[in-house]
Amino acid sequence: MRIVIAEDSAVMRAGLAEILADSDHQVVAAVGNADDLLAAVEEHHPDAAVVDVRMPPGYTDEGLRAAIAIRRDHPATGVLVFSQYIETRYTADLLGAASGNGAAGVGYLLKDRVADVEEFVEALSRVAAGGTALDPEVVTQLFGASRHTDGLGALTARERDVLALMAEGRSNGAIAATLVISERSVEKHVANIFSRLGLAPSDADHRRVLAVLRYLAS
Amino acid sequence: MRVLDGYVPPQRSVLERILIRSWEYRRLPVWAGGRIGVGIVLVGLGVVTLSLGGNDWATYGWTMAFLAAGAANLAFGYWFIAIAYRPLPQRVRELERSRAHLVDDSAARLRRIERDLHDGAQAQMVAVTMKLGLAIKKLAGMTGETGQTDLERVLELVVAAHGGAKEAITELRDLARGIHPHVLDQGLGTALATLAARSNPPVDLVVDLAERPSAAIETIAYFCAAELLTNVTKHSGARHATLEVVRVAGLLQVRVRDDGCGGARVEARGGLAGLAERIRTVDGKLQVTSPPGGPSVVTVELPSRA
DSSP states (O other): OEEEEEOSOHHHHHHHHHHHHHTTOEEEEEESSHHHHHHHHHHHOOSEEEEESSOTTTOSSHHHHHHHHHHHHOTTSEEEEEESSOOHHHHHHHHHHHHTSSSOOEEEEEGGGGGSHHHHHHHHHHHHTTOEEEOHHHHHHHHHHOSOHHHHHTSOHHHHHHHHHHHHTOOHHHHHHHHTOOHHHHHHHHHHHHHHHTOOOOSSHHHHHHHHHHHHHO | OOOGGGOOOOOOOHHHHHHHHHSOGGGHHHHHHHHHHHHHHHHHHHHHHHHHSOSSHHHHHHHHHHHHHHHHHHHHHHHHHHHHTOOHHHHHHHHHHHHHHHHHHHHHHHHHHHHHHIIIIIHHHHHHHHHHHHHHHHHHHHSSSOOHHHHHHHHHHHHHHHHHHHHHHHHHHHHHHHHOOGGGGGOHHHHHHHHHHHOSSOEEEEEEOSSOOOHHHHHHHHHHHHHHHHHIIIIIOOSOEEEEEEEETTEEEEEEEEOSOOOOOOOTTSHHHHHHHHHHTTTOEEEEEOOTTOOEEEEEEEESOO
């Protein structure tokens, strides 16, 4: 993959570049603020951009706004936003920007997740391929804030686990590996979840994630 | 929440400011009592002179002098009382203003601490975990065949992570010290001695405090001294500096002199402006004398209680 990194901390920027280079990806640009990020995406048309939410000059949500702009103007570039905290509002903004297109191509992770190198790189690949990667923390918040307590209550504990992983954007194969069950039983759980929540089943991973997220957020 | 930039300090007349600088505000009633006492005695003396003296110019002269001096003293006494016991609504307005400023000041401090944590220790720790994550990946990949180059790479990563963790510890320690300097519990003198000893260029320390100021004042005095010495190190190019902390006329005076290049100014959003804001919360004062070419003298005056 060809990747652009936008992160104001030099330590983090170097670390990210190292991880991605080690996983045989190409970091085409590493910048420290949102304006440079937009310019770099314009110039390189990367497969994915890794974007810190808080960047100069205001240190508020410059990165997030740039991420939304990239999703709007460069649908081929996936955007993985990461930050030190998870803010519910940012999730809504990002998913709002994502659902406008057929493909999602967005991710929102806590910075800590980069410690698990392979999972992080996998999440980035998913986003670059038009999928979704949401932090477990985001999913927990969505579950907590969801008004569909009846629907969620009707699920078994295992089905809730599967739903949470699905909301993070993982494929059936990844869910099966995480829960140490067969892919076949994941498929069965997914079918059950969709029928109990009254959602139309969908084959494409990102479409079903969006359906689940819309359900949780509505 | 009000923003710091919009803060308007309480309006005080020049005379009042001189008064507050000269004496501690809370001693005003005592001073007023003294002035009124002296005033009554002088007016009494005027009356006595008039009744005992003859019908001549000397008697009238003394009488007039006593009465005028007495009236002046009474007027001053009345003025002190008027300031000390000024109408409640006005005092409440002033207190509201200074409280709002205090709240803003502590909010700004918290914001700064959060920012420091976010940019410093947190980022550092994430970088450490990234390096360790990579090392784990390498080690896991090595379980099959052992490659010498990969071992060297793993060593490199672990060494870098080790260094990063140590830096994070240093940053956390500095940050904790920035929130509350532990050494301050042992008194301002001890804390300043530690501060001066850590300083580069060398600092001569003069501390003369008969009694301990209140904790809030000690903290502000300490941070002023720390900030001013940091400025000396960073900007002045001085070879020598002096830090004086003494009591002058009931005020705590913190003064830093250096033989550096001068040119220090209070600029919006600069370090000195931040210092001035903090000092103002306790009715203190910051004075900067720093001509181009030096030497610089920065004086902070604080009440000894707040």
